[in-house]
Amino acid sequence: LEKQVSEVQQYYGSSGNVQGNNSKGSSVVKEKGRDKLFAGTKTPLQDASASGTENPAAKRMQELMRQKREGYGFILGITQHKWAWPFLEPVDVKGLGLHDYYEYIDKPMDFSTIKSKMEAKDGTGYKNVREIYADVRLIFKNAMKYNDEKHDVHVMAKTLMEKFEEKWLLMLPKVAEEEKRQTEEESQAQREIHRAQEMTYAKMTTDLSNELNEVEIRLKQLREMAIKNCRKLSAGEKKSLAADIARLSAENLIRALEIVAETNPNFRHTENEVELDFNAQSDYTLWRLKLFVKRALEDEQKNSGGTFGNQNTDEKRNNSRKRRDFCDDSAKNLSKTRKLSTF
Numbered sequence: 001l002e003k004q005v006s007e008v009q010q011y012y013g014s015s016g017n018v019q020g021n022n023s024k025g026s027s028v029v030k031e032k033g034r035d036k037l038f039a040g041t042k043t044p045l046q047d048a049s050a051s052g053t054e055n056p057a058a059k060r061m062q063e064l065m066r067q068k069r070e071g072y073g074f075i076l077g078i079t080q081h082k083w084a085w086p087f088l089e090p091v092d093v094k095g096l097g098l099h100d101y102y103e104y105i106d107k108p109m110d111f112s113t114i115k116s117k118m119e120a121k122d123g124t125g126y127k128n129v130r131e132i133y134a135d136v137r138l139i140f141k142n143a144m145k146y147n148d149e150k151h152d153v154h155v156m157a158k159t160l161m162e163k164f165e166e167k168w169l170l171m172l173p174k175v176a177e178e179e180k181r182q183t184e185e186e187s188q189a190q191r192e193i194h195r196a197q198e199m200t201y202a203k204m205t206t207d208l209s210n211e212l213n214e215v216e217i218r219l220k221q222l223r224e225m226a227i228k229n230c231r232k233l234s235a236g237e238k239k240s241l242a243a244d245i246a247r248l249s250a251e252n253l254i255r256a257l258e259i260v261a262e263t264n265p266n267f268r269h270t271e272n273e274v275e276l277d278f279n280a281q282s283d284y285t286l287w288r289l290k291l292f293v294k295r296a297l298e299d300e301q302k303n304s305g306g307t308f309g310n311q312n313t314d315e316k317r318n319n320s321r322k323r324r325d326f327c328d329d330s331a332k333n334l335s336k337t338r339k340l341s342t343f
Contacts, residue, residue: 001284005202060295078164079111083156085113087139104146129175135169137161223284230283233290238278244293252296256325258286 078084090110093101117125126132143157233241245256260276261267263285268274278286299312 056277075111075114075132077162077167078136081160081163083160084111084155086153087143087160098146101146105142107138107142109135109142111136111139126178129171136164140164226284230287232283233286237290238286241290241293244279244297245289248293248296248299252300253294253295256289256292257293260285261289 043298067202091098091101091108091111093099114132117135118132119125140157140161142153142163147154147157149155235332245253248256257274257276260281263282264280267276281289
C-alpha cells in the first residue's frame with residue numbers, strides 16, 4: 001500500500017506526469033528495384049507502433065519509398081544510370097592503390113552500403129527518407145572531393161548528383177508533408193497515452209483512498225479496543241507521570257500536551273495558561289503519555305551533552321522554574337495546573 005501511494009505521489013508530483021519515452025518504434029518498408037543492386041531491398045522505418053502494426057503515417061511513408069523510377073524512386077533511377085557503376089560498391093582503395101584516400105575521405109559511402117542499411121532489421125537502418133538522401137549525396141561528394149574536376153569519376157559524380165537533386169526537389173514537398181502528418185499523429189498518440197495514464201492513476205488514487213479509509217477505520221477500532229483493555233494507572237503512577245512530565249524539555253513538553261489534545265478536543269494546549277487534570281484523561285491517553293515521556297527522557301539523557309546542554313543560563317533557569325511550578329501543581333490532588341508561556 002505504501003509503495004502504491006509513493007507511486008501515485010511521484011506521478012502527480014512530476015512536471016511531465018510520466019511522459020512516454022517510446023515515441024518511435026519500428027516498421028518495415030519494402031523497396032523493390034529494377035536493377036540487381038536494389039532488387040528485393042527492404043527498408044525499416046521507425047514509427048510509433050510498439051505492437052508491430054504500421055500506423056497511417058508509416059504506411060504513407062512506405063508508399064512514398066515504393067515509388068518506381070518514373071515516380072519518386074530516386075535511388076533506383078540513379079543506380080540504373082550508365083555512369084553509376086563506380087559508386088555501386090565500396091571503393092577498392094588497396095586494389096586501386098589509393099593510399100591517400102582516407103586522408104581526404106572521412107566517411108566512405110556507396111550504394112551497396114545504402115542497400116544494406118535499408119535492409120537492416122537490428123535498429124541500425126534508416127529512420128527516414130532524409131537519412132537516405134544524405135548518404136546518396138555523400139557518395140557523390142566523396143567522389144568529387146577526392147578526384148580532380150577533369151577526372152571522369154568527378155564528372156560522373158557531379159552529373160549524377162545534379163540529376164539526383166532534381167528528383168529530390170520534386171520529392172521534397174511530399175516528404176515534408178508526410179513528416180508533418182507523422183509528427184501530428186505521434187503527438188496525438190502521446191496525448192492518448194497521457195490520458196490513459198491519467199485514467200490509470202486516477203483509478204489507483206481512488207482505490208488507494210478507499211483502502212486508506214478502511215485502514216483508518218480499522219485503526220480506530222483497534223484504538224478503541226486498546227482503550228478498553230488498558231489498565232488504569234494507580235494514583236502513584238499518575239503522580240510519578242506528572243513529575244516526569246515536568247522534567248521534559250520545552251519541545252517534548254509541547255508534544256506531550258499535543259498528545260492530550262488528540263483525544264481530548266476540549267483541552268486547549270496552545271493557550272498561555274494550561275490546566276491539565278490527570279483524573280479527567282482517558283486511560284489510553286495516560287498510557288500514551290507514559291510511554292512517550294519514558295522514551296523522551298531516555299533520549300534527553302543520551303543527548304544531555306548536545307544542544308540541550310548548550311542552552312544559556314537564563315533559558316535553563318526559566319525552564320527549571322517552569323518545571324518546578326508544574327511539578328508542585330501536579331502533585332496536588334493528582335491534578336496538574338500548568339502555567340506555561342507558549343514556546
